[in-house]
Amino acid sequence: MPELPEVETVRRGLAPAMEGKRILRVETRRKDLRFPFPENFNQRIEGAKLTLMGRRAKYLVAELSNGEALIMHLGMTGRFTVHGKTSGRFHHDAGGDEKHDHVVFEMQGGARVVFNDARRFGFMDLWPADSLETYAPFAGMGPEPISNEFSGAYLHAAFKGKKTPVKSALLDQNVVAGLGNIYVCEALFRSGISPKKLAGAIRRDKLEFLAVEVRKVIEEAILAGGSTISDYKSTGGELGYFQHAFRIYDREGEPCLACERPVKRIVQSGRSTFYCAACQK
DNA sequence: CCGCGATCCTGGGGGC
DNA sequence: TGCCCCCAGGATCGCG
Incomplete structure (x- = not known):
């Protein structure tokens, strides 16, 4: 499920159950996900209070009272569900019984937060909260698309x-x-730019459009609770609904919403690209 | 520096 | 029903 809008939706779902609460116990049911869990993972977070549930790009960054940051990535199929008597929406069962439930956080306040990941492309890591900028994936990372730093001039x-x-x-x-993959396809369609166009060859005025459409599609998707593909559900079991607003993604052969010519699908660097050859130049 | 393919995994869907 | 192949929201690494 996880591009920025989906991860932000997960963050908002986890915050009420975890922020300001102590992590009473962590259950890791295998020694690794995509990578091995860090050394003494459980001991390093049990008993600590989770002071802030944050996000950087597609990463969840939970700051702990002991100075550690718990960094979590959902990969392709990672999902969190919140179970038990917490404020807001939640599952009323105990949780942790599904296939591929790999990690369970027992929180002060009674919530059980379960991480499930069939393909195990997700991972969890610990890093000093006061030097996140040195965490390898964050070093050199570009701006958030909904930040002031991101603009046509930046692009x-x-x-x-x-x-x-x-x-x-x-x-x-x-x-x-x-x-x-999804939101890039959508933003390029909305701004009328061919996915094959070389980045350095795009005129400045088109880049202004592109920056605007990137921001808009991400903001709209966050408002919709992200996109639900396959049977993804967010932390409380509710579905995101931005997939109904896809204008180009996964519409191969269907008529372009602007010109009615069939939507094309090509493969670029191993990923499907959907676009309209007539509308995107 | 760049594009590309392979790779890490499991599951769902379509074709036969 | 079963089997086989392809596909999947990510990200890295090695190759040419």
């Missing part, structure tokens, strides 16, 4: 001289952080 500078297709450039987390 103009970031794309300067780049001979890579704009689709690949936007997927590069060091250019802009948090976009993935």
Whole structure:
């Protein structure tokens, strides 16, 4: 489920159950996800209070009272569910019984927060909270697309001289952080730019459009609670509904919403790209 | 520096 | 029903 809007939706779902609460106990049911859990993972977080549930790009960053930051990535299929008597929406069962439930956090206040990840591309890590900028994936990472730093001028500078297709450039987390395959396709369609166009060859005025559409599609998707693909559910079991607002993603062969010509699908750097050859130049 | 393919995993869907 | 192949929201690494 996880591009920026989905991760932000998860963050908002976890915050009421975890923020300001002590982590009473952590159950890790295997020694690794994508990577091994860090050394003494359980001991290092049990008993600590989770002071802030934050997010950077597609990473959840939970700051703990002991100075550690618990960094969590959902990979492709990672999902969190909140169980028990907590404020807000939650599952009324005990939780932790599903296939691929790998980690269970027992929180002060009674919530059980369960991490499930079928493909195990997700991971958890610990890093000093006061030097997150030195955490390898964050070093060199581009701005958030909904930040003031992100603009047409920024893209103009970031794309300067780049001979890579704009689709690949936007997927590069060091250019802009948090976009993935779906929202890149959507933003390129909305701004009328071909995914094959070389990043460095796009006119400045088009980059202004692109920056605006990237921001808009991400903001709209956050408001919709993210996109639900397959049977993804957010922390309380509710579905995001932005998938109904897809204008180009996963619409191969269907009529373009602007010109009615069939939507094309190509593969770029191993990922599907959906676009309209007539509307995107 | 760049694009590309392979890779880490499991599951769902379509074709036969 | 079963089997096989392809596909999937991510990200890294090695190769040419």
